[in-house]
Amino acid sequence: MNLKTSYLGFTLSSPFVASASPMTGKIDKLRALEDAGAAAVVLPSVFEEQLRQEQEAMDRLLTNSADSLAEAQSFFPEADLYERNSDRSLELVRQAREALDIPVIASLNGISPEGWTQFARDLAGAGAQAIELNLYHVGCAPEISGADLEHQHLDVVRAVREAVDLPLAVKLSPWFSSLAHFANQLQSAGADALVLFNRFYQPDLDPETLTAGKTLQLSDSTDLLLPLSWIAILRPQLQAQLAHTGGVHTPEDAVKALMAGADVVMTTAALLKNGPQHLQTLRDGLIEWMQTHDYASLDQLRSSMSREKLPNPAIFERLNYMKLLKTAEW
Ligand SMILES: Cc1cc2nc3c(=O)[nH]c(=O)nc-3n(C[C@H](O)[C@H](O)[C@H](O)COP(=O)(O)O)c2cc1C
Numbered sequence: 001m002n003l004k005t006s007y008l009g010f011t012l013s014s015p016f017v018a019s020a021s022p023m024t025g026k027i028d029k030l031r032a033l034e035d036a037g038a039a040a041v042v043l044p045s046v047f048e049e050q051l052r053q054e055q056e057a058m059d060r061l062l063t064n065s066a067d068s069l070a071e072a073q074s075f076f077p078e079a080d081l082y083e084r085n086s087d088r089s090l091e092l093v094r095q096a097r098e099a100l101d102i103p104v105i106a107s108l109n110g111i112s113p114e115g116w117t118q119f120a121r122d123l124a125g126a127g128a129q130a131i132e133l134n135l136y137h138v139g140c141a142p143e144i145s146g147a148d149l150e151h152q153h154l155d156v157v158r159a160v161r162e163a164v165d166l167p168l169a170v171k172l173s174p175w176f177s178s179l180a181h182f183a184n185q186l187q188s189a190g191a192d193a194l195v196l197f198n199r200f201y202q203p204d205l206d207p208e209t210l211t212a213g214k215t216l217q218l219s220d221s222t223d224l225l226l227p228l229s230w231i232a233i234l235r236p237q238l239q240a241q242l243a244h245t246g247g248v249h250t251p252e253d254a255v256k257a258l259m260a261g262a263d264v265v266m267t268t269a270a271l272l273k274n275g276p277q278h279l280q281t282l283r284d285g286l287i288e289w290m291q292t293h294d295y296a297s298l299d300q301l302r303s304s305m306s307r308e309k310l311p312n313p314a315i316f317e318r319l320n321y322m323k324l325l326k327t328a329e330w
Helices: 027-035 048-067 070-075 085-099 115-126 146-163 179-188 221-236 251-260 271-276 278-292 319-325
Strands: 005-007 010-014 017-018 040-047 104-109 128-136 166-173 193-196 204-206 211-213 241-245 262-268
Touching: 005 241, 027 040, 027 085, 027 278, 040 048, 040 085, 048 085, 048 115, 048 193, 048 271, 070 278, 085 104, 085 115, 104 115, 128 146, 146 166, 166 179, 166 241, 179 193, 179 221, 193 221, 221 241, 221 251, 251 262, 251 278, 262 271, 262 278, 271 278, 278 319
Parallel strands: 017 040, 017 262, 040 104, 104 128, 128 166, 166 193, 193 241, 241 262
Antiparallel strands: 005 010, 204 211
């Protein structure tokens, strides 16, 4: 079965991409992902905050060095005085390119349209073949409107678009008041693909210690439905490619994502739970499903259940909500 897929200008051997996680941050794991059938990998994000802090620390160091470390500086080159996390990220890109034949996508994560976006150039220089820009934001400030935030996000996309010539994917949140409109604007700002969606990790409250703690629960297949709906809705109205991320654990999950209209299917939690070889299970399972259901190619399957192809497209809208509540039995 030919699973060849085009994404961000690359011809991939299948639609399965390993999304950003600690697993894509180690060379041995990246090799294992490729061996198990990953068609591309997204490296862990480099965060705006991290780049900003490093720049501030470097500025402080150099200012102080000018006075008190003048002698030391004459012995040590500046770069040796402070090893930056971002250097490690660039090194990971270089090593991943050396170790892998599949496309290596670097991830940048931030929301303000400032100097850090230029780091995209460094990622490109290190060999990244595409950039996934993650706009992870929780809008808590009452003085900033949704429209302001959207403008800010678009400015970031434009800044990265201007910084590099590489294919650009934008990973975004589902929580926009008019996602269809915003998706179009992201496309106009230069996004070649949209990655739906960021998964938000809300802190849990501990009533005993009166503290809020970290909670990171891995997804399961029930997390599939939100990106699935939006991919089905957006597919007919966007030229940009669409990547499904969230809740893909079984071959059937992947079939649904592709039928909704996803160009590629990304997975993280299933790989963290089952190991890189789970990609082989997903790939074999997809082929088996297609053969059993007489699908000759991925093209025949892909987008076959996007919104405009369904006999009842209103199922994605208010009508579904009304019907669901009326027919629900408890
Ligand atoms: C431990 C962990 C680390 C992650 N790190 C990143 C990251 O650095 N950048 C990013 O864009 N997404 C990151 N993600 C999100 C995943 O790439 C993915 O979008 C999300 O887990 C939903 O997909 P899944 O249901 O297949 O896990 C991370 C997820 C997990 C569980």
